[in-house]
Amino acid sequence: MxxxxxxxxxxxxxxxxxxxxxxTLAANHNVAVGPGFTFSPADLTIAPSDTVTWTWVGGFHSVTSGAGCFADGLFGSGNISTAGSTFTSPMGTYATPGVYEYFCAVGTHCSAFNMKGTVTVATTPPxxxxxxxxxxxxxxxxxxxxxxxxxxxxxxxxxx
Ligand SMILES: [Cu+2]
Incomplete structure (x- = not known):
């Protein structure tokens, strides 16, 4: 026995x-889109190969990759107005360490209301x-x- x-x-x-x-397993991070002209949190730090999911809380907005309010073509959610909608960064988007900027491409939300955000991919931890x-x-x-x-x-x- x-x-x-x-x-x-x-x-x-x-x-x-x-x-x-x-x-280490890849994690997913959440960012709220709206209400108002906000991404929350606006600045996010993740580990390489983690994913980010944006959820529309309110307003008519997009999540579009690029700096200075100009799309760089990496990804774009398209313009969405339905609360509860989600957009997840495409596979491989955040594989390389660095700072990735994105913004809302609807009207003047970026240029006039500074509706921008960043995703910082930290260097691979040992x-x-x-x-x-x-x-x-x-x-x-x-x-x-x-x-x-x-x-x-x-x-x-x-x-x-
Ligand atoms: Cu917007």
């Missing part, structure tokens, strides 16, 4: 190792666990599992 507990300990350790070594340490952790987990199993077998034979 006691021996059966050992594989559970091993599974727990292995799960821990895999969690520590696993790749992995939390380097590849070499992953193997060291796995070896430690296996050793601990083996020791746990051995102790439990030995323990069960010990007279009371």
């Amino acid at each position: 006691r021996i059966l507990e050992a594989p559970l300990s091993f599974s727990a350790l292995l799960t821990l190792v895999l969690l520590l070594a696993g790749p 992995p939390s666990v380097p590849a070499m340490e992953t193997w060291a952790l796995l070896a430690t987990a296996l050793l601990m599992a083996a020791l746990t199993l051995r102790l439990r077998i030995t323990g069960s034979r010990r007279p009371l």
